Amino acid sequence: MNDVLKWYEKAGECGDVVYSTRVRLARNLRQYPFPNRASESQKQEIETKIRDAILAGNSVAASQFSFVPLEILSDEGAVSLVERHIVSPEFIADRRNKALLLSDDESTSIMINEEDHLRIQVMKEGLSLKEAAEAADRWDTLLGETLDFAFDPDFGYLTQCPTNLGTGMRASVMLHLPALAESGAMSRISANLSKLGLTLRGSYGEGSQVTGAMYQLSNQITLGLSETEAIDNLSAIAVQLIEQERKARKELSGGIVLQDKIERAAGVLKSAKMLSSGEFAELLSYIRLGLSVGLLQGVTQEELNGLFVRMQPATLSVSAEKPLETTERDILRAKETRRICAKLTEA
């Protein structure tokens, strides 16, 4: 890690509810088989071609990106990439012949030899679907200047998994919905969304648990719909959810039950000597909520975002530059959390 301000340390649109926006494009090189059928040497060629498309020459891109062969990473280093949503959990399961191109602010990552030859991912703070999609498109265009992407006039971009055929685009927003969750509305909302071709999941995508009321809302349909249509559709639904969450917060925040939970969460985060990652996520959720409804003050949502990322288990080990036992991590997490949360006061 370096000193460039990370994307999650900046304030974003609708930052009271939206943690982040992500757009990723799946692309493959026409002349090679998909990674699951490619030979080692083919994967090596693919890796070199994609790397050179970004890093060769004196382009602006070249100065912003680092190239990381996954095999050189420690286990903690690899898991930390997942924790920071830079790569998918699947990407690090087997690290042979895989590599990553990562921008200094961690907002743009290009996974090489994941399920597809390349996956371009752009993350942005707050609600920023249009901007993220435009940024992803710019990288797509730049890469397309030197790489020959597999494209079919009927099916669009070809991908290993048919669910990605077409635009190859998956867009998502990470939403913090504690008030809707508290009100018990989530299962109804989730059912309605799936009728609209959208999915609501835990914060690490498919199959992941919801912790700290963080939900990932994403599009499911990539075929028969333009990129712009998909983005507009997702955006409109996200705005509706944001409004519902804000309304639910207003209704709940007058009550002593929620005030009690928020103040207690602050009390524990200010004083605990050990914090598990699960408890940390749950309590931080109440702090975010407390700040957004004006019951707490003194810390910004961006400070919490940074704290949240830094306190993830493997990311803590990476910072400590050694593998850590659970208890060591829980102690470090509590210490740094106390430092940040000491500034929290009742508003």
Place this chain on the structure above:
Amino acid sequence: MNDVLKWYEKAGECGDVVYSTRVRLARNLRQYPFPNRASESQKQEIETKIRDAILAGNSVAASQFSFVPLEILSDEGAVSLVERHIVSPEFIADRRNKALLLSDDESTSIMINEEDHLRIQVMKEGLSLKEAAEAADRWDTLLGETLDFAFDPDFGYLTQCPTNLGTGMRASVMLHLPALAESGAMSRISANLSKLGLTLRGSYGEGSQVTGAMYQLSNQITLGLSETEAIDNLSAIAVQLIEQERKARKELSGGIVLQDKIERAAGVLKSAKMLSSGEFAELLSYIRLGLSVGLLQGVTQEELNGLFVRMQPATLSVSAEKPLETTERDILRAKETRRICAKLTEA
């Protein structure tokens, strides 16, 4: 309540472990049947005789005591007496023909027409068995000047229940044993004590639950043993338990697990907007422990003792001068607790 400093607001011997000492004497008037067989008019006569023995004339005692016929009390007022350990739970179950003589500092109470005609009770801060027994004896002597107590040369003082025959004395110390409880040693200790004729119970005596690691250690034998022997015996055992508890605290207090519990307890008490009486007792137990092992500072054990008494459910209602719902009490308890605990800091 009035402005005299209450006994529990004073610092006592071994106050780090011993909350209070209590000695009570059971006595009956020779010329009347025990309360369970006495008529209403006989009970009325008994009440008058005992009241006059204290309040008649211009004695020092008369100026220190209030006479409280139980029938004039509200339900909250009656329960508050139990919460403050001034009377037994049984005493207020049926309040007809019962009365109480209570000293201004609440340390001395005389229950009239409880199980026996009178029960003289003296409470003191900290470990103070000898002093409490002497004080009880002084009241016994004073009352004996005008009252004719039922006494048998073989059986000693006669009491309704044969388990009180002899000295009629029951002595107890209220011990805070969080470290021994945490170490899992309590059931072994309790079994050993009963072999020595002593009992370890919850803080409201027989059948009561242990909350906040408060235990009542009391003598069981009243016959064939002098008052002094019983007091010395209880005292010696109490001192041993105190030493064991202090040793256990020293062993535990270096560990991060206990530090975490103590700091979290402080964090919650400083910030909660609602506190049930059970949670309050459990958390306060950690604060007492934290102060005694030097992990916390800023509040005295006596302040906590006073807070603990004032925050009992019925006592809160009495202070508010109206019956309170559970939620109202929990809010008031949290508010006053926040005020006192705001001064707590990590040592």
